[in-house]
Amino acid sequence: MRCPVCHGDMIVVEHNRIELDYCRQCHGVWFDAGELELLLESLDLESLQVILDDVLELPEAQSGEKKRRCPICGRKMKKANIGQEPPILIDVCSRGDGLWFDGGELHQLITQAAGISRDKPAAQKRVIDFLGEAFQAEK
Numbered sequence: 589m590r591c592p593v594c595h596g597d598m599i600v601v602e603h604n605r606i607e608l609d610y611c612r613q614c615h616g617v618w619f620d621a622g623e624l625e626l627l628l629e630s631l632d633l634e635s636l637q638v639i640l641d642d643v644l645e646l647p648e649a650q651s652g653e654k655k656r657r658c659p660i661c662g663r664k665m666k667k668a669n670i671g672q673e674p675p676i677l678i679d680v681c682s683r684g685d686g687l688w689f690d691g692g693e694l695h696q697l698i699t700q701a702a703g704i705s706r707d708k709p710a711a712q713k714r715v716i717d718f719l720g721e722a723f724q725a726e727k
């Protein structure tokens with residue numbers, strides 16, 4: 589699959605049977621529909637799923653950021669703000685193919701989610717392990 593930002597080839601990263609596509613050049617991450625939910629479930633971060641369930645219904649976010657094309661269907665993706673303060677601006681395929689996170693945004697989202705689950709040290713540890721293992725390739 590081609591990166592929607594820099595158009596380089598993305599690599600598939602697998603972690604706990606969850607696959608994501610990762611761009612080594614710009615560090616962006618693509619999740620097919622459903623994969624991100626699986627990830628959050630496996631990390632015990634259900635609090636975030638509520639936000640993601642509604643992501644297709646969210647209004648288009650105002651942004652100067654360039655529109656990107658979905659790596660699957662090629663249509664322009666919608667900008668949406670998710671998460672807590674500060675919100676994270678992601679790109680969403682309006683057909684529901686998946687979600688795009690620019691370099692660092694996935695990290696922000698998962699870190700926020702782990703903060704919400706502050707009462708769950710085990711969840712936080714899983715998050716840290718995931719980020720460390722899944723993105724070893726970039727070091």
Ligand SMILES: [Zn+2]
Nearest residue numbers: 591594611614
């Ligand atoms: Zn890229």
Ligand SMILES: [Zn+2]
Nearest residue numbers: 658661681685
């Ligand atoms: Zn699409």
